[in-house]
Amino acid sequence: QPFITLNVSSNITEDQQTQAILFISIEEGSLIYKNQQDSLVSRIELQVEILSEKGTPHVSDLYQLLLGKSPDSKYYDQNTTYRRITYNVPPGDHTVKITITDLHSGQTTTRQRELSITDPDSDETALSQIRFFKKTTTSDPFVAVNGYNINMGYDSLKFSFQVVNGNPEDPVEVESRLMQFEADLKPARSMAGRQHRRSSLVSKGIDYTKFEVLQSTKRILNTGGSVTIENAFRDLPRGNYRFEVSANQDGENTLYEVRDFAVKSPNYPQIKSPVELARPLYYLLNEKEYQKLLSIPDPDSLKKAVDNFWLSNIKNAPKAREIIKMYYERVEQANQQFSNFKEGWKTDPGMVFILFGPPLYVDEGFGEMTWFYEFDTGTENQGIYFEDPRFGNNKFPFHNFQLDRSSDFFGLQYRQIQSWKDGSIIYLSQ
Known part of the structure; x- marks a missing residue:
């Protein structure tokens, strides 16, 4: 479609x-x-x-x-x-x-x-919707950004809005701010780990009460009519942001517009660079191995280390290439299906999707879903259960499905990781 x-x-x-x-x-x-x-x-x-x-x-x-x-x-x-x-x-x-x-x-x-x-002939003061643009290189034109996510492969971002002052006798104070929110950007933890506390950042996803103001500008409009205001930004790191505009006249009625967005990895939702290939191996490595891998600063050396991980475990180059293709296809599919305030491969559903593949069928309700597979998950209901702790919150625009973690998953996850490492995953997926 x-x-x-x-x-x-x-x-x-x-x-x-x-x-x-x-x-x-x-x-x-x-x-x-x-x-x-x-x-x-x-x-x-x-x-x-x-x-x-x-x-x-x-x-x-x-x-x-x-x-x-x-x-x-x-x-x-x-x-x-x-x-x-x-x-x-x-x-x-x-x-x-x-x-x-x-x-x-x-x-x-x-x-x-x-x-x-x-109506420009009325005495009304108005604030337009915020227009959001990006351009990839300095020579490219700006194109509109309609979604929430953009990748780091951009030259600059631009926000544009229009203010109408229908009463020139009263000046309008216009303030714009760019804010970055505190958010959970880490990969999903082990399926057998402890449950996250409801008050934790992992459960919240984004904490809209904790932010840093990166830029704030004010402007006074002393004349009537309309004016277009633009703000441009470059080199924003990965994270979740809000560009907000307020227009105030007489110190009473304040008009307010916001545009939320996230900056994700350079080739998002695709996986291309050595560091993008290395990061999703989080689900197949222990913490010490993972940190050692990511500490390699040279891209060529990092790519060789990623290749060596697969080849040293599978020990068959043609088979390894097939399994590598399958693993990173799942990573990219997870990015497309489960991304929210972080890349989809880092979410709980993304982790399960990468390790086990798409479920046989899904039982989905209000703020909860259960994935069922052909194999025995070892849990009481034979499924993998997720719950969205912020379901029904109109001020939170994302799904943040959290896995119902259990020690029962330890053996299941361990065996699946081993099947990726020894190459037997290729037979389990047929």
Whole structure:
């Protein structure tokens, strides 16, 4: 099924024209490609609708897009197509709806957002949604970021927003801040370890009460009309962030907008560099072996050490290559399926998925799920149980499923680790 994301923002031009700006991203890996001469081609149809609060259509457009890629492209290449579309739309509250159809599969996906556009002729003070952009190199243009995660392989980030002062006699104080939150970024602990305390950072995932303000700026708008303000940042380390804007007039009503995001590993969600290949071996090494591996500073030496780990254990190069491929495919799949405030391979479901593969079936309820496999897990209900301690908290935008750890898992996890090391995992997975 096509995977798309949609963000929308209002805008007022210099000649006071009100606009709706749509930022659309399409994951190319979610589309069906067919051979056409010397390339692979995907055909998609994009329908855009903008409706007034009463349901009156202001926009109804249909686009047909042709996307191509080389036959040598790998299945795991995470390429994204971006589209920015701007429409002149009257002030008011609107519903923006896009539907994408993969013409090769017939599958469709719909996304919808609400958008409020201020009348520039009114005496209202307004703050637009925050627009978030990144560019990969200095020569590249900025492209919109629609999701939560970005990788470290970027040149710079930019946040843009618009403030409308409808009453020029009263100045508007605008403050913007970039904050980094304290969050659990460590790999999942052993399945047989102790349960995490509810008050621990692991259970919380992110502690929104503990943060560091990295930058804070204030600006006073003494004139009427609209103004666009931009903030740019470079070299942010991995972590979870919030860019927030507040606009205050008369010291009373404060307008507030936020944009949360996370910076993850350089090639996220893919695994390419030596250090990215080394880190997920956390689940197959003891603590001393793992720290020794990560202490290797030279990338070439680290890559040789990773290769040596697999070859020295499996002792068969063709078989080792097959198992390496399977292990890192699972790591990348875990990143795609289970990422939240940290990479998916570091989460409890990610750890279980990497070691044991996809479950035979899943029993999922409100804030809990149980994975069932063909083998005996050694637990009372014969499954692997997860619980989300923050389920139902509207202020927490992630799933944070925690494994119900038990000493009963010790033997099961040990045997599975050994099967990866000696190569027998290849037979268990057939």
